[in-house]
Amino acid sequence: MGGAGRPGLGAAARRGGGPVPVIVALSGGIGGAKLALGLSKVLPPEELLVVANTGDDFEHVGLTICPDIDTLTYTLAGLDNPVLGWGRADESWAFMETLAALGGEDWFRLGDRDLALHVLRTHRLRGGEPLSAITDDLRRRLGIGARILPMSDDPVRTRLRGDAGWIDFQDWFVRQRATPAVRAIEFAGAAAARPQPGVLAALRAGPRAVVICPSNPFISIEPILAVPGMREAIAVCGAPVVAVSPIIAGQAVKGPTAKMFSELGMEPSAAAVAARYGALLDGYVMEEGDDATGIAPHVFRTRTLMQTLDDKVALARAVLAAAEALR
Amino acid sequence: MGGAGRPGLGAAARRGGGPVPVIVALSGGIGGAKLALGLSKVLPPEELLVVANTGDDFEHVGLTICPDIDTLTYTLAGLDNPVLGWGRADESWAFMETLAALGGEDWFRLGDRDLALHVLRTHRLRGGEPLSAITDDLRRRLGIGARILPMSDDPVRTRLRGDAGWIDFQDWFVRQRATPAVRAIEFAGAAAARPQPGVLAALRAGPRAVVICPSNPFISIEPILAVPGMREAIAVCGAPVVAVSPIIAGQAVKGPTAKMFSELGMEPSAAAVAARYGALLDGYVMEEGDDATGIAPHVFRTRTLMQTLDDKVALARAVLAAAEALR
Numbered sequence: 001m002g003g004a005g006r007p008g009l010g011a012a013a014r015r016g017g018g019p020v021p022v023i024v025a026l027s028g029g030i031g032g033a034k035l036a037l038g039l040s041k042v043l044p045p046e047e048l049l050v051v052a053n054t055g056d057d058f059e060h061v062g063l064t065i066c067p068d069i070d071t072l073t074y075t076l077a078g079l080d081n082p083v084l085g086w087g088r089a090d091e092s093w094a095f096m097e098t099l100a101a102l103g104g105e106d107w108f109r110l111g112d113r114d115l116a117l118h119v120l121r122t123h124r125l126r127g128g129e130p131l132s133a134i135t136d137d138l139r140r141r142l143g144i145g146a147r148i149l150p151m152s153d154d155p156v157r158t159r160l161r162g163d164a165g166w167i168d169f170q171d172w173f174v175r176q177r178a179t180p181a182v183r184a185i186e187f188a189g190a191a192a193a194r195p196q197p198g199v200l201a202a203l204r205a206g207p208r209a210v211v212i213c214p215s216n217p218f219i220s221i222e223p224i225l226a227v228p229g230m231r232e233a234i235a236v237c238g239a240p241v242v243a244v245s246p247i248i249a250g251q252a253v254k255g256p257t258a259k260m261f262s263e264l265g266m267e268p269s270a271a272a273v274a275a276r277y278g279a280l281l282d283g284y285v286m287e288e289g290d291d292a293t294g295i296a297p298h299v300f301r302t303r304t305l306m307q308t309l310d311d312k313v314a315l316a317r318a319v320l321a322a323a324e325a326l327r
Numbered sequence: 328m329g330g331a332g333r334p335g336l337g338a339a340a341r342r343g344g345g346p347v348p349v350i351v352a353l354s355g356g357i358g359g360a361k362l363a364l365g366l367s368k369v370l371p372p373e374e375l376l377v378v379a380n381t382g383d384d385f386e387h388v389g390l391t392i393c394p395d396i397d398t399l400t401y402t403l404a405g406l407d408n409p410v411l412g413w414g415r416a417d418e419s420w421a422f423m424e425t426l427a428a429l430g431g432e433d434w435f436r437l438g439d440r441d442l443a444l445h446v447l448r449t450h451r452l453r454g455g456e457p458l459s460a461i462t463d464d465l466r467r468r469l470g471i472g473a474r475i476l477p478m479s480d481d482p483v484r485t486r487l488r489g490d491a492g493w494i495d496f497q498d499w500f501v502r503q504r505a506t507p508a509v510r511a512i513e514f515a516g517a518a519a520a521r522p523q524p525g526v527l528a529a530l531r532a533g534p535r536a537v538v539i540c541p542s543n544p545f546i547s548i549e550p551i552l553a554v555p556g557m558r559e560a561i562a563v564c565g566a567p568v569v570a571v572s573p574i575i576a577g578q579a580v581k582g583p584t585a586k587m588f589s590e591l592g593m594e595p596s597a598a599a600v601a602a603r604y605g606a607l608l609d610g611y612v613m614e615e616g617d618d619a620t621g622i623a624p625h626v627f628r629t630r631t632l633m634q635t636l637d638d639k640v641a642l643a644r645a646v647l648a649a650a651e652a653l654r
Contacts, residue, residue, distance in 0.1 A: 061447065062389075062449055062450035091421075092419060092421045092439065094418075094419045094438075094440050095422065095439045095440065095442050095446075098443035099443040099446065102443055102444060102447050102465060102468055104443065112419065112421035112422045112425075112439040113422065115425075115442070116422050116425035116426040116428075116429055116431065117425070119389065119390070119426065119431070119446075120388065120426060120429050120430075122389055123388045123431075137430070138429060141428070141429055142429075
């Protein structure tokens with residue numbers, strides 16, 4: 001399923017019997033997951049590798065929580081909660097209510113079903129399994145055909161400097177509701193992190209395209225690119241690199257992207273996102289009417305707002321067509 | 328509340344303004360918790376200290392689970408599940424269902440609300456808090472006036488030797504449904520464990536009585552007595568030591584007590600339980616019609632089966648009266 005009507009990329013490689021060139025999609029949480037879902041609907045499972053940001057990961061009440069991996073996993077499994085924008089649709093909150101009653105921290109909400117994933121992952125991580133192996137096992141158990149891999153099996157933690165000093169990402173994003181102005185960003189642990197070997201292998205094997213999903217560049221995509229060797233591996237992989245703008249008419253569809261641009265002294269615009277990625281980009285997919293002045297890579301215009309599944313599929317097709325046009 | 332009509336023990340000490348002599352009750356899970364609940368209804372909160380067996384504790388899916396502390400806590404808080412005999416009454420199972428679907432171990436059932444206690448306790452233990460401080464904080468938050476303390480803040484783990492070798496207690500008790508014959512018992516870690524300081528202090532301060540609840544002697548009470556210094560502290564505390572038989576007419580009210588007596592080569596009887604405790608006992612409370620032949624300590628007869636709250640309160644009063652008679 002999903003193969004009919006998709007662009008014909010990769011057909012030659014399959015005919016030749018060699019490894020299938022894949023689409024490598026770099027993604028954060030909700031916005032990226034929408035396009036990843038669209039890609040998963042138009043590509044055979046073995047032709048899609050989603051690389052998840054783990055800079056948002058954190059330790060909470062003794063559990064290792066990986067919000068972007070989880071959003072991708074739940075979204076691709078059809079279990080996501082579109083109302084909340086995180087967690088599972090079929091959720092209950094008995095654990096959370098009781099935790100609060102017992103004096104536990106309750107600013108980060110963990111549903112009863114969601115919790116099973118966190119408990120199991122934390123237990124397996126403590127037992128020495130790499131995050132990638134656990135992530136891969138869980139997506140298989142949830143019936144997801146496409147691969148989802150963390151950018152690295154080593155911990156990277158995004159930290160933000162506000163006017164009151166450095167704070168952890170989830171503290172800022174959830175506990176403080178992304179309210180404090182952000183003056184600087186760092187990815188703690190990134191310098192010592194190694195790219196996840198499966199991601200590196202896919203890039204070295206010659207992918208069909210690298211897609212940068214419409215995620216927040218500062219906190220979703222740049223942590224991935226900050227893993228030493230990742231940016232270089234993408235730059236030399238020989239495939240077109242196509243980003244999708246997360247900014248439409250100067251606004252982010254969801255989340256603090258536009259706000260962060262302003263606080264960091266930049267105008268929130270599709271062009272500003274393209275500028276962040278710089279020479280890495282070969283193509284840039286952006287909203288029909290937005291200003292493309294000064295954008296260096298080849299611009300492709302389409303509807304980028306993803307409200308329905310059809311929107312996601314249509315954008316996925318447009319991105320793949322853009323990549324094909326750039327080959 | 329609960330003070331009216333109780334025996335007048337300790338009144339002199341209270342009048343004198345010194346520390347209030349307490350009832351120190353040694354307890355395992357369900358049977359012991361029933362008597363502990365009865366005691367909590369007839370004693371002022373500051374006059375009851377329940378010492379919980381931690382030999383049943385274990386690590387499961389990365390969580391430290393303390394079944395006897397939990398049963399005591401839920402029972403004294405009025406949250407216990409009388410149908411299951413463990414866990415909470417107002418429970419749901421979304422976590423457990425999801426854990427099983429994700430390939431996690433599901434032989435030990437953890438309810439959504441129960442889980443909050445395990446997650447919080449595990450997190451606090453990892454942060455360096457002693458089990459006793461966490462247990463004390465949680466019982467306060469659940470509105471329990473009486474103190475509940477673990478026998479030790481150091482880990483002790485009951486292990487059983489069956490015909491197939493040594494296994495962990497919960498593996499035998501829950502996963503194997505207490506089916507394999509038990510040939511020997513050990514308390515791993517006991518030799519290096521220290522009595523919980525608050526327990527030792529209460530014994531040294533001169534309690535009104537030490538009550539050995541109607542729990543399984545092998546796996547609920549003997550782990551407590553195996554903590555170096557505990558048996559001696561009880562023996563020299565100057566207060567009467569009164570045990571309640573968990574065996575009625577040769578049968579255990581619940582659990583594998585009678586079965587274990589047989590497998591360990593002893594006849595399951597009230598007398599056999601008294602013999603296990605030996606010279607530690609001053610008094611022994613047992614069922615009306617049961618055979619007291621050969622029981623060394625002073626025997627008190629009453630109805631020991633606790634089905635209703637009135638039964639629990641009546642047995643608690645009988646035990647306190649027995650202790651008073653022995654002073």
